[in-house]
Amino acid sequence: MNKRTMLLAVVAAVLGLILPDVALAASAGTDAPHVDGSALSLIWGLPFVGILLSIALFPLFAPHFWEHHFGKVSAFWALAFLVPFAVTFGPAVTTYSVLHTLLLEYVPFIILLFALFTVSGGISVKGAMSGTPVSNTVMLGIGTAVASWTGTTGASMLLIRPMLQANKWRRHVVHTVVFFIFLVSNIGGSLTPLGDPPLFLGFLKGVDFFWTTTHIFSETLVVAVPLLALFFVIDSFYYRKETNTPPARAGGIHVEGKINILLLAGVVGAVLLSGVWDSGVSFTIYHNEIPLQNLVRDALLIVIAFASLRLTPKAAHEMNDFNWGPMKEVAKLFAGIFLTIVPVIEILRAGREGALSGVVALVTRPDGMPDNAMYFWLTGMLSSFLDNAPTYLVFFNLAGGDAEVLMHQMPVTLAAISCGAVFMGANSYIGNAPNFMVKAIAESRGVKMPSFFGYMVWSVLILIPLFLLTTFIFFR
Amino acid sequence: MKTILVHLAHDDDCRRRVETATGLAVAHGAHLVGIYTKSPHVTPPAIVGRGASAQFLREMEASAAAQAQDASAAFRTATERAGITAEFVQQPGEVMDVLAARSCSADLLVVSQTPPETVEDVLTGNRPDQAALVAACPTLIIPHGTGTPETGRRVLIAWKRTREAARAVRDALPILRRAQAVTALTVGPAASDDGSSAGLAAYLERYGIRAAMRPDYGDESDVGAVVLAHARDLDADMIVMGAYGHSRLREMILGGATAHILANTTVPVLMSH
Numbered sequence: 001m002n003k004r005t006m007l008l009a010v011v012a013a014v015l016g017l018i019l020p021d022v023a024l025a026a027s028a029g030t031d032a033p034h035v036d037g038s039a040l041s042l043i044w045g046l047p048f049v050g051i052l053l054s055i056a057l058f059p060l061f062a063p064h065f066w067e068h069h070f071g072k073v074s075a076f077w078a079l080a081f082l083v084p085f086a087v088t089f090g091p092a093v094t095t096y097s098v099l100h101t102l103l104l105e106y107v108p109f110i111i112l113l114f115a116l117f118t119v120s121g122g123i124s125v126k127g128a129m130s131g132t133p134v135s136n137t138v139m140l141g142i143g144t145a146v147a148s149w150t151g152t153t154g155a156s157m158l159l160i161r162p163m164l165q166a167n168k169w170r171r172h173v174v175h176t177v178v179f180f181i182f183l184v185s186n187i188g189g190s191l192t193p194l195g196d197p198p199l200f201l202g203f204l205k206g207v208d209f210f211w212t213t214t215h216i217f218s219e220t221l222v223v224a225v226p227l228l229a230l231f232f233v234i235d236s237f238y239y240r241k242e243t244n245t246p247p248a249r250a251g252g253i254h255v256e257g258k259i260n261i262l263l264l265a266g267v268v269g270a271v272l273l274s275g276v277w278d279s280g281v282s283f284t285i286y287h288n289e290i291p292l293q294n295l296v297r298d299a300l301l302i303v304i305a306f307a308s309l310r311l312t313p314k315a316a317h318e319m320n321d322f323n324w325g326p327m328k329e330v331a332k333l334f335a336g337i338f339l340t341i342v343p344v345i346e347i348l349r350a351g352r353e354g355a356l357s358g359v360v361a362l363v364t365r366p367d368g369m370p371d372n373a374m375y376f377w378l379t380g381m382l383s384s385f386l387d388n389a390p391t392y393l394v395f396f397n398l399a400g401g402d403a404e405v406l407m408h409q410m411p412v413t414l415a416a417i418s419c420g421a422v423f424m425g426a427n428s429y430i431g432n433a434p435n436f437m438v439k440a441i442a443e444s445r446g447v448k449m450p451s452f453f454g455y456m457v458w459s460v461l462i463l464i465p466l467f468l469l470t471t472f473i474f475f476r
Numbered sequence: 477m478k479t480i481l482v483h484l485a486h487d488d489d490c491r492r493r494v495e496t497a498t499g500l501a502v503a504h505g506a507h508l509v510g511i512y513t514k515s516p517h518v519t520p521p522a523i524v525g526r527g528a529s530a531q532f533l534r535e536m537e538a539s540a541a542a543q544a545q546d547a548s549a550a551f552r553t554a555t556e557r558a559g560i561t562a563e564f565v566q567q568p569g570e571v572m573d574v575l576a577a578r579s580c581s582a583d584l585l586v587v588s589q590t591p592p593e594t595v596e597d598v599l600t601g602n603r604p605d606q607a608a609l610v611a612a613c614p615t616l617i618i619p620h621g622t623g624t625p626e627t628g629r630r631v632l633i634a635w636k637r638t639r640e641a642a643r644a645v646r647d648a649l650p651i652l653r654r655a656q657a658v659t660a661l662t663v664g665p666a667a668s669d670d671g672s673s674a675g676l677a678a679y680l681e682r683y684g685i686r687a688a689m690r691p692d693y694g695d696e697s698d699v700g701a702v703v704l705a706h707a708r709d710l711d712a713d714m715i716v717m718g719a720y721g722h723s724r725l726r727e728m729i730l731g732g733a734t735a736h737i738l739a740n741t742t743v744p745v746l747m748s749h
Contacts, residue, residue: 055526063521064570070525113528121530157531317659326528333525333531433527440520441532444539 004252025114032287033092035343037350044343045356051077051336052386056430070329074336081340085238090304095257097342100288106338108298109197109206110331115195115267115301117327120154122260122312127253128165130246133235136176137228139163140183147188148195148213151263155432156185162253162307164445169246172238177442178458181233183224186426190220190419193271196432198383198421200271200390205396207404208412209275216415219474223423223466230462259311263304270300289298337390348397356398370399372416372475379420380467384427416475425469427459428452428460477650478638481578481613482572484512484547484564485606488587493618494554494613495625497586500616501560503628504650507561509582510551512544513574516564579611583650584746589620598671598691605738608719608747614647615719615739618743627744633660633687634703634733637672640718644748645676649683649731650715651746655714658687661706664696700736707743719747 054073058066066073086094129135139159147155167173189195193203199212207471227366255261274297281292288398346355354360363374375395382391399406406414425432427437429452439449450458482497484490494510501508519533548564555562557736567574579585587604607613616627628651645652652658658680662673673689680687692702707715719734737745 059521059524066521067524074525117528119532121534124531124534124698153527153529154531157529157535322534322712326533327525329519329525330528430522432563433523434529436520436522437527437529437532441522441535441539444536444543 001287032095032472035093035097035346037343037346037348037394038353040343040347040350040355042347042355044085045347047081048075048337048340048344048390050080051340055333055387056385060430071332074333078339081343085343096287098339099286101338101342103288103290105201105204106335108294109200109338110334111298111301112194112200112208112267113197113270113330114327115270115305116151116154118269118305119260119263119308120150120158122257122308123158124256125158125162125253126256128162128168129253131166131168131170132246133232133239135166136163136235137232139166140179141228141233143180143184144357147184148191149268152185152189152192152196152432153434153437155188156438159184160438160441162290164447166440168333168445169244170238170242172242173442173447174449175231175234177438178455179227179234181438182426182459182463183227183231183436185225185438187220188433189422190216190422192268194268196422196425197389199418201274201389201393202396202403202414202418203271205393205401207407209272211407211414212418215411216419219415219419219423219470222470222473223463225332226466226469227462228316235356236326257312260308263308263311267301270297270304271321273297273300318402322427329429334389337387341390341393342361344394345397348394349401363395370410370413372412373471375399375413376416376420376467376471376475379417380424380427383421383424384431388421388425388432392417395420412475418472419470423463423470426463427456429455477506477583479509479581479582480504480506480584480586481509481511481575483588483607484510484551485514485571485604486543486547487588487590489618490547491550491554492625493586493588494551496616496618496627498554498558498560499625500584500586500628501555501562502558503654506560506583508555508560510547510555510562510580511574511578512547512548512563512564512566513569513571514540514544524635540601543646550571572607572610575604575607576610576612579607579615580747582613585611585613585615586618587615588618589741591620603708609610611749614644614746614748616714617741617747619742619744622742628655629654629714630657630710630712631659631714631716632677632703632707632710632743633658633661634699634717634737635662635673635676635720636714637670637675640749642718644716644718644746645680647748648746649685651686651714652680652685652716653683655685657710658685659690659706659710659712660687661690661692661703663692663694663699663702666691666693681719700733700740703733703737703742704743707741712743715741715745717741717745721748 010189037376051074052078058070058073082094082098085097129139139162143159146158148157160180163176164173167176182282192200193207203209273295275293277293281291282289283292283295284290309316341468347356351357351360363371365371379395382394396406399410399413400418426435429435443449449455477500480497480501482493484494497508500506523532524708526597529550533643544566550565551562551564565578566576575585575587587607590603590605605617608617631648631652633645633648635645660673660676673691677687679687692706694702703715706712716736717737732746
């Protein structure tokens with residue numbers, strides 16, 4: 001079965017599940033067979049910790065094993081949660097919990113990544129700028145701004161080659177790539193749900209599309225502007241010391257696959273639509289309520305993705321079986337993440353009554369108010385080394401998990417979690433997927449990138465002071 | 477010796493590896509095959525499952541193609557200058573698997589001592605310098621970073637009456653015949669001498685190879701270091717020895733002579749298993 005028919009089959013299966021059970025849901029979900037989080041012990045969190053540590057550690061210590069067996073590792077942890085859970089709580093609770101996370105989080109999440117994968121994959125930027133400090137800083141600035149719309153991965157992949165091309169003649173390029181990772185691969189993704197996976201999860205949980213645009217704009221500026229300025233200073237320093245002569249004429253930049261820019265606007269529109277349009281209609285699958293607008297969004301995203309493949313002949317040609325690999329890999333791994341996180345979220349939801357009451361106390365001040373600095377740093381420190389999407393979900397739920405409350409009554413807490421998850425992915429190579437992609441591309445183009453710890457010297461010296469500043473200004 | 481394989485990659489030692497292999501091919505009138513295994517279709521493990529980007533794949537494929545081009549060009553330049561027949565083979569896959577498969581139709585495989593990059597590389601032996609364990613032909617390991625590309629003029633045989641050592645000597649015959657000086661070293665107390673070194677001398681003599689016998693009556697517990705000390709002493713430019721007398725698992729736990737020499741040699745080592 002080829003991939004296209006497989007996807008259609010999945011869509012058909014989902015529809016098939018829904019149709020017999022269509023209901024105008026006014027009160028659906030209230031009688032859901034819910035598990036009581038306060039009754040769960042910490043042991044239930046073990047598979048979640050296991051899968052996160054597997055993702056962080058296997059590639060470093062057993063890369064070949066991970067390459068060949070990550071799917072099995074993911075399945076192992078998923079089953080380590082599922083089997084005991086089904087035995088303990090019975091089929092009803094298990095079916096509800098699994099369907100809840102799959103239908104409301106996992107499937108939309110993967111569909112968005114799939115749409116961004118094909119659409120941003122269809123655009124390419126060719127040519128080179130001159131590699132002067134001004135043009136480099138401008139490129140970084142553009143990348144930072146674009147990242148919120150194409151996703152940090154898309155923006156990084158779009159611009160890293162022109163960036164390296166522009167600086168090919170210069171001896172010192174490492175600082176440029178490091179700042180590129182800081183800004184384009186991470187911090188730039190903070191302004192919309194499309195920018196970075198954790199923010200999209202927040203959106204799926206009910207955070208408004210433009211909430212981050214308006215509420216963490218200042219935080220982003222406070223980090224991004226000094227970074228750009230510092231980059232300009234460092235780059236100018238190396239530029240003055242440069243002994244190589246620049247090539248005679250830089251060719252300028254042109255964009256290929258422009259139709260995909262339009263399709264990207266379509267992706268933004270589809271996601272935005274599901275945020276602003278309340279159809280009042282929803283479908284219920286085993287007590288899980290799925291609003292019509294979400295299904296419309298997912299259908300539109302799939303249509304846009306295939307339109308992109310059709311309208312970009314070159315990209316379509318390259319999308320052979322093998323190139324689907326990374327998308328399938330993401331689908332396998334995140335299935336494990338989204339399943340194993342289920343009991344953790346239930347425990348966190350229970351708050352002070354739950355097994356993680358110690359962590360709840362850690363982020364609560366003596367007066368009972370949330371300790372926002374703690375939220376920022378805890379989310380951040382974990383996002384530095386673990387995947388930031390599940391990390392965001394953990395702290396989102398630690399803070400109550402209610403998007404309405406978080407947006408309107410605890411906006412600073414939500415901002416702290418969002419900033420921590422997005423900004424601090426830049427702290428290490430493994431903090432965010434595009435970091436490693438940029439590193440790999442730079443290395444394959446002959447740039448001697450710093451080691452794991454060498455990179456962290458850069459991030460500790462440059463990013464941590466800026467994050468401290470952010471804490472003092474916004475999260476005290 | 478008519479077919480020599482050399483492992484091509486983008487490490488700093490590759491140029492010296494090719495020089496040595498080319499030198500041997502010239503001396504023996506052999507055909508040289510450069511094996512390049514780097515595959516364009518590899519997602520670095522750190523990204524597996526975490527990020528999907530079509531551009532990333534495109535980019536890596538483009539640069540992998542460019543790198544393969546470079547490797548091929550460098551190999552051609554080196555071999556054309558030497559006036560030997562040579563071919564560049566690009567075969568994607570795990571390095572060890574490809575080298576093992578190709579070694580079935582070759583007389584010698586040339587690799588470099590490889591500094592391990594990860595714990596797993598150490599544990600699983602996924603290192604080209606351990607190719608002797610899987611190769612069907614003898615493996616010549618060029619030390620990392622040092623030494624001249626010349627090899628095979630002053631040869632030290634680390635001799636012991638074992639299947640592996642005997643095979644190493646037999647595999648090395650074409651090289652031993654052309655050597656200026658051959659020394660066979662045995663390590664162990666005099667009482668344990670079973671006459672096998674006399675047998676070796678006679679065996680080599682019939683091939684017209686005059687080997688000096690060099691018994692070291694010292695302690696057997698540190699054979700690796702003793703062999704390297706004699707190699708230094710003799711200014712040898714090749715050590716011939718059997719690879720891994722014990723099972724691999726025990727070898728890793730005990731850290732035997734072979735492992736010691738692989739890790740510490742500054743002289744090319746020819747190993748057979």
